Amino acid sequence: MDGQWSRLVEWLGRNGMKTGSNDLLVRPQEIADRGRGLVLTQDVEKGTPLFTLPASVLLNYKTLRTAYPYLYNRNGELEDITATQLITLHLFLWRPNADKASMDELFGPYIDVLPSDFEWHPIWQAAIEERRENVPPATRAALEKAVQKFRADWANILTVAERFPQLEALGIDRSDTGRALWAWLNVNTRSVYQQLRPVKSHPDNLSLCPVLDFANHVPDEGDGGNVMTTRSNSLTFHSAKNHGQQAGDEVFLCYGPHGNSKLYVEYGFMTERGAEANVDDIVEKMLDESGNGQVKRRLLKRHGYWGDWALYEWPEIGPSYRLLPALCLISMGEAEWEIAISGNRSFKEAEADAYLAQICGHVIARAEGGVGAGNVGQLWEEEARVAEAVRAKLHSGRSVW
Ligand SMILES: C[S@@+](CC[C@H](N)C(=O)[O-])C[C@H]1O[C@@H](n2cnc3c(N)ncnc32)[C@H](O)[C@@H]1O
Structure with a gap:
């Protein structure tokens, strides 16, 4: 991870992010039972800006336009494919092989730090291994719905790929459903809401955000950091508003007021808060x-x-x-x-x-x-x-x- 983190920070710096020790106040660290998390590199007061990501390093439908211009209309909006599907397609195409680095010239160093697999995720177990755990009825229904959503998204990606020779030329292996689900689960477990379109509720309003996506979930909003975006679509992450924290402490993000059934189905983990x-x-x-x-x-x-x-x-x-x-x-x-x-x-x-x-x-x-x-x-x-x-x-x- 150390080498990958240095390469990521170097790439972020080249793309306009301030990465000096007083600008980037976090680093990733392995945390027991939570995978990687974000920890502070110095003591901070409540509400301190921890880093700012310029719009250019966020992976969303706007920053992918240069790679797939034929998928956009004259107003710069997607026509035949959703943002989730487009980001999934991009990750599918540029997933690193084994221990090699991603060959993507746009987001390679970021794609390299994404999780290497999702075999532990309930949606993976249901969709790829055809394995259904004996879960309560509503959890089962939500899991089936998520699997259907993935299948529909992947089917549309393949339909669009057929229509555009530029995509067909990229050599999409249609049979590699596991690779597609790896890409889709990255989008679904790691993206954050960002208003990119005039309509607030538009489903294309999402971004994958380097560094921020190492933040684990905390149930109380005030114990998690705050994401603030600007008109130019840059994004600043501030430390928790409830309390100051010390160097080495983990900083969290509240993913939403979700119960354990939803956390289990969507993210593959649960908390101890509130049955x-x-x-x-x-x-x-x-x-x-x-x-x-x-x-x-x-x-x-x-x-x-x-x-x-x-x-x-x-x-x-x-x-x-x-x-x-x-x-x-x-x-x-x-x-x-x-x-x-x-x-x-x-x-x-x-x-x-x-x-x-x-x-x-x-x-x-x-x-x-x-x-x-x-x-x-x-x-x-x-x-x-x-x-x-x-x-x-x-x-x-x-x-x-
Ligand atoms: C946005 S990522 C956070 C970073 C992630 N831990 C990693 O290693 O890259 C979301 C994933 O982190 C894990 N996660 C997040 N919050 C957690 C928590 N409070 N307890 C356990 N796992 C958590 C889950 O696997 C979830 O799908």
């Missing part, structure tokens, strides 16, 4: 069995209360609030429910409590059969724990809504 259990499958079944299932489904969708029903341990023990209208619809007439949802009548919480207790029972029972090692075991254990906690709160007579 949760998604109960979509159980509630769907209860609604169907209560009669008029299709009408109830449409009603909940129309009012934005369909799905994403969960039990939480953090920041407070209880169900997601959106579960209340869904559970009330099990026993209420549709007309009566519409009056309640419009705010003109309140929901009957006592009835919802009874259904919630049933749901907790289901979660606890299914977790008994769901054993597994490591992360998988932890997912099941957390489901049971949160369901027991919610049930205990119900039994104590405290309101859970």
